[in-house]
Amino acid sequence: MSLSDVAREAGVSLTTASRALNDSYGVSAATKAKVLATARRLDYVISPDAVRLAGGPTRRVALVVPHIERWFFGEMVNGIERVLASANFDLLLYQVGGPEDRQDFFTRLPARRKVDAVVVVAFPVDQRERERLALMGVGIVAAGGQNADYPYVCIDDYHAGRLAVDHLLELGHRRIAMIAAHDPDQPGWPARSGRSEAYVDALTAAGIAVDHALVRDVDWGGINAAEAMADILEATPEDPPTAVFAHSDELALGAIRTLRRRGLRIPEAVSVVGIDDHPLAALTDLTTVHQSVREQGEIAARLVLDTLAPTPDGDAPTAVTAPTALVVRGSTGPAPDHARSLAASSDDPHPERSGRRPAVPAHPKET
């Protein structure tokens, strides 16, 4: 079975058949579909050599991801893959943990393969690496973190943090702990955490002094957050927190484990809020700030396509802020003192229970 058989059966020239099978330009969608259907019917196996276009685009994009096994990165790759695969790109996946892996990646990238673009997922790119990429002349897009030299998509971390902390303040909490986390593989990144700044600003705006006994910054991971929560409780025996703002849902679940094991009921004794809306947040009734990571991946992929084929008017967006929204579930409720003071001035015999779900609308995904 040869290419000429396919061409003859499809009723097109050899050149057209070749172009159609190579996803090359100059062939109508209808003709392309007809040739592909014929090739399929004849079980025609196209020789990879026939497809190699000398010097043209490779139709390959490299994804550089620190930790593919974590939900955030998996969702991001999921969104990127869906869009780029349907635009007929192949994805090369590189897991790049620490700075050494990263140097190796950037050094070897041009040697080992050619790609049209690189997507760096939640990942800093330093000056030397930028120069290297510029030398290669490939498009770069950043997803899930600001690398301001490149088109990027991310959420507004400060806004997300304010949604979480303001929610706790509105519930009457004044002793609010914070568990932040950094990726030990990316020291010093992000340089400033919008989520931490939001915490400080929200407390300050409410006239509450930041108590450093209530704040921990740990290596990323739920177990580390569980230990940080225990630390905070031990550091504040007289005046423990009534609420916890965790920088992510996994951290929040770690804090909850410690609280539950100590017999502290959630949310009656302590409220907990996270950020992400990880699928397990819905399963564990965790109040959180929703972000759609898959959509951010889709946006990143469209930024890649824009980079590779700029629109004629050249005004494609180069920085996209994805939306976030508070999702109130069962892990947050009125501050214990606040509930008692409400009870004193109310006819409701069960203010804790009736106050458990404040009148903040849940995210539409919640049923």
Next chain:
Amino acid sequence: MSLSDVAREAGVSLTTASRALNDSYGVSAATKAKVLATARRLDYVISPDAVRLAGGPTRRVALVVPHIERWFFGEMVNGIERVLASANFDLLLYQVGGPEDRQDFFTRLPARRKVDAVVVVAFPVDQRERERLALMGVGIVAAGGQNADYPYVCIDDYHAGRLAVDHLLELGHRRIAMIAAHDPDQPGWPARSGRSEAYVDALTAAGIAVDHALVRDVDWGGINAAEAMADILEATPEDPPTAVFAHSDELALGAIRTLRRRGLRIPEAVSVVGIDDHPLAALTDLTTVHQSVREQGEIAARLVLDTLAPTPDGDAPTAVTAPTALVVRGSTGPAPDHARSLAASSDDPHPERSGRRPAVPAHPKET
């Protein structure tokens, strides 16, 4: 900066420099390291054209994954990537959801790129697809599910199911519900579920008749499991289950949400056990059957390497069963009746509490 500059600086011939940079054979590790270091120092950008070896191995492996965003697949890809990347392979990632995506993938694979091997992750390969792959002459490895025609790695699902159900039986439970799940994108696969067979056999061996009111098989997902749990409770108002065996941790967490929302305490009223040891199992104190998915990925990658370069004696393993182990945490305890009967014949005033953690050793990862 040319290849001859690198060769001269490194004090090797042009051929040796080229071989070293191309990861080709016939160059000692020391020489290769020297050439690479020189190339790095000189910031030498290797032309991709110079690397292209006519007709040789591509050093590319395709990973075919149904759902990259789920923990199981992310961990698997993580393990595969670590081993294949250090053996200097590039990974092409293909997310292939339902049967149509799959047909498209297998049809286009030979047309669009050449790879040395394909790894199918938890994914059935049908007869026609097998023929297509045979025609291409590439190595195939299956990970996370038996595709018996190919080298594969997976756990023993039957054994994992027995560990979970036998644990509940030893705690005195006799009303044990089961929540199973299938991937709606892979209808009819697996044809027979070892985890369900284990449930039936374990109950039968204990002289307990299977009550179909206690069994649900849902589309994969925690929310579906939460609904199945509600269904089971509604179907058995007179004689509800005292324990639940869920086919995975995400399903178990869904069941727990329903139980908690109905005020049923875990494990005092209902015990729950899952399978996987998802990182959030430790955070939510879930008893489960541990499997190391990352290690299975590493094994799959080694099976790929064996496929590409068979050992001289040709006795490399072609089917690997990864170990599983029960990890007892706080979500399982004695059956309520069992606890009461123990109390009647014991001096211990709090049998529920003291019996909460049976003397089964926790997994060494637990602290």
